[in-house]
Amino acid sequence: MPDLEELYREIILDHYRSPRNRGELPTPPAHRVEGFNPLCGDEVVLSLEVSDGRLSDIKIAGSGCSISQSSGSLMSAAVKGKSIEEVRELIKVFKAMMSVHEASLADGDRTTGVEDASEPEPVDLASLGELAALQGVVKFPVRIKCATLSWNALVQGLDEAAEGS
Amino acid sequence: MSLTGPLDVEVVRKDFPLLTRTVHDRPVVYLDSASSSLQPRTVLAAMDRYYETTHANVHRGVYATAEESTALYEGARRKIGTFIGAVDPKREIVFTKNATEALNLVANSWGRANLKAGDVVVLTEMEHHSNLVPWLILSQAIGIELRYLPVDAHGRLDLCDLDRVLDGASAVAVSAMSNVLGTISPIPFIAEAAHRHGAVVVVDGAQSVPHLVTDVKALGADFLAFSAHKMQGPTGIGVLWARRELLEAMPPFLGGGGMILDVALDRFSPAEAPWKFEAGTPPIAEAVGLAAAVDYLTGTGMERIVAHERALTTYALGALQERFGDECTVFGPPAGGDRAGVLSLAYRDVHAHDLAQVLDQFGVCVRPGHHCAKPLMRRLGVSATARASIGLYNDESDIDTLIEGLAHVGTVFG
Numbered sequence: 001m002p003d004l005e006e007l008y009r010e011i012i013l014d015h016y017r018s019p020r021n022r023g024e025l026p027t028p029p030a031h032r033v034e035g036f037n038p039l040c041g042d043e044v045v046l047s048l049e050v051s052d053g054r055l056s057d058i059k060i061a062g063s064g065c066s067i068s069q070s071s072g073s074l075m076s077a078a079v080k081g082k083s084i085e086e087v088r089e090l091i092k093v094f095k096a097m098m099s100v101h102e103a104s105l106a107d108g109d110r111t112t113g114v115e116d117a118s119e120p121e122p123v124d125l126a127s128l129g130e131l132a133a134l135q136g137v138v139k140f141p142v143r144i145k146c147a148t149l150s151w152n153a154l155v156q157g158l159d160e161a162a163e164g165s
Numbered sequence: 166m167s168l169t170g171p172l173d174v175e176v177v178r179k180d181f182p183l184l185t186r187t188v189h190d191r192p193v194v195y196l197d198s199a200s201s202s203l204q205p206r207t208v209l210a211a212m213d214r215y216y217e218t219t220h221a222n223v224h225r226g227v228y229a230t231a232e233e234s235t236a237l238y239e240g241a242r243r244k245i246g247t248f249i250g251a252v253d254p255k256r257e258i259v260f261t262k263n264a265t266e267a268l269n270l271v272a273n274s275w276g277r278a279n280l281k282a283g284d285v286v287v288l289t290e291m292e293h294h295s296n297l298v299p300w301l302i303l304s305q306a307i308g309i310e311l312r313y314l315p316v317d318a319h320g321r322l323d324l325c326d327l328d329r330v331l332d333g334a335s336a337v338a339v340s341a342m343s344n345v346l347g348t349i350s351p352i353p354f355i356a357e358a359a360h361r362h363g364a365v366v367v368v369d370g371a372q373s374v375p376h377l378v379t380d381v382k383a384l385g386a387d388f389l390a391f392s393a394h395k396m397q398g399p400t401g402i403g404v405l406w407a408r409r410e411l412l413e414a415m416p417p418f419l420g421g422g423g424m425i426l427d428v429a430l431d432r433f434s435p436a437e438a439p440w441k442f443e444a445g446t447p448p449i450a451e452a453v454g455l456a457a458a459v460d461y462l463t464g465t466g467m468e469r470i471v472a473h474e475r476a477l478t479t480y481a482l483g484a485l486q487e488r489f490g491d492e493c494t495v496f497g498p499p500a501g502g503d504r505a506g507v508l509s510l511a512y513r514d515v516h517a518h519d520l521a522q523v524l525d526q527f528g529v530c531v532r533p534g535h536h537c538a539k540p541l542m543r544r545l546g547v548s549a550t551a552r553a554s555i556g557l558y559n560d561e562s563d564i565d566t567l568i569e570g571l572a573h574v575g576t577v578f579g
Binding site: 146 | 189515516517518519522523526533534535539542548549573577578
């Protein structure tokens with residue numbers, strides 16, 4: 001079943017079985033943000049530590065399907081230690097891969113991506129590293145919101161952290 | 166089809182056009198009837214015929230098609246009333262948008278007219294959000310107290326403390342069949358106790374009316390809500406049945422055209438029941454479709470449908486257990502008289518979304534998620550299940566394909 005293999009790539013299953021950066025950080029100094037998918041009950045809890053313009057630490061907790069959990073794990077590994085600028089750039093590229101416009105990812109309400117599928121932006125997959133494994137999700141529009149759950153929370157967390165500082 | 170002998174599922178399947186399509190190059194295996202059922206050709210044809218030959222607004226025009234349209238709409242009311250054993254089918258059936266709106270009508274109209282702060286409404290832990298949130302809204306608005314009948318370890322209502330919970334209650338709102346567990350609850354028993362305590366009985370029949378023989382007199386209910394699209398009818402129309410004297414005493418819910426006797430700039434007087442609850446142009450074609458669905462169910466024979474679905478449920482529970490043992494959990498009671506064909510599955514520790522995704526590749530339609538019953542899911546200790554639900558058109562090969570798909574889940578997530 002080629003479609004399934006494209007969705008459930010080995011890297012995704014690996015991150016699902018052995019999630020990276022699992023747990024929570026003490027708040028403060030960390031900033032805590034939750035993300036919910038009201039349709040399926042999946043939830044993600046991010047702990048973000050921002051210092052000197054960098055995302056110096058990130059932990060991720062919660063429960064959900066293989067796509068939401070592996071996407072969170074892959075995200076945490078990709079953004080940890082990066083400058084906020086680099087993280088924002090990565091979010092932008094990831095969103096482009098998911099064919100989701102900035103507005104819809106930010107508000108988190110309409111991230112099916114269906115309406116955007118016809119106008120893909122060029123995506124530099126090489127810059128995404130392991131995250132490129134999530135590319136197969138785009139073929140399954142309903143699952144895009146699983147893949148973007150933790151990214152929505154990250155956007156919200158970074159915005160709130162910026163406001164708070 | 167002959168009305169003697171068991172239901173011939175091969176004949177039934179031919180009546181449902183959607184079952185002839187393929188998905189991912191496989192025949193569709195539709196196991197999501199608890200969410201929404203499929204429609205037989207006769208229902209689709211009745212609605213087409215209505216739009217092609219008769220369509221006009223009801224209760225207004227004097228021209229021929231307007232009269233015919235009104236006759237079809239009111240005929241549908243009598244047909245559905247008769248189907249559920251209403252004493253006065255013409256006056257006890259209110260058409261709504263769906264079962265959810267019917268329950269909101271009860272909470273808002275009956276509830277606001279009859280309840281005040283501190284009054285008690287009894288619900289259960291296994292209610293669908295549609296029989297929960299309207300009462301929570303009412304609780305926030307006027308301060309009624311909500312009590313809950315608990316669910317036991319087998320997924321049945323725990324009625325040990327029924328009399329204590331009912332003590333002083335004004336209403337009991339309970340589902341006749343769980344949309345998550347397939348549990349058929351003993352409504353006549355609960356209703357008898359509720360009436361002894363002076364409480365009215367509101368029954369959510371969204372799952373039970375399509376899959377059981379329904380007689381509101383035998384249920385002992387005061388209100389019964391259900392949806393057409395779960396019983397081979399179209400979306401967009403639901404039904405509230407209530408005893409006539411209750412409907413007549415209740416204030417209107419939605420205001421607008423069609424529900425009034427007279428209107429002045431400073432006052433209005435409502436029409437009689439049931440029309441005072443049907444503001445605006447109603448779902449006419451949908452009522453025609455619902456009437457055709459009732460004809461289809463009656464023509465097939467509700468007793469035979471119940472027997473067919475029960476046998477298939479027993480087959481499914483046995484086959485899942487035999488193939489997967491403890492790796493597969495089906496929530497709810499074991500096969501038996503109080504067990505309907507709603508199979509909420511957990512397979513190993515694979516998330517319901519992933520189960521449903523793999524099953525989709527086999528053409529199998531199941532629903533992953535919390536099934537609009539979050540309090541029950543918390544009670545079961547799960548965030549989501551994959552729900553396979555049986556309809557009259559399902560057969561053993563559908564269950565076999567479900568099992569084939571589940572086995573493949575093990576390969577992917579092994």
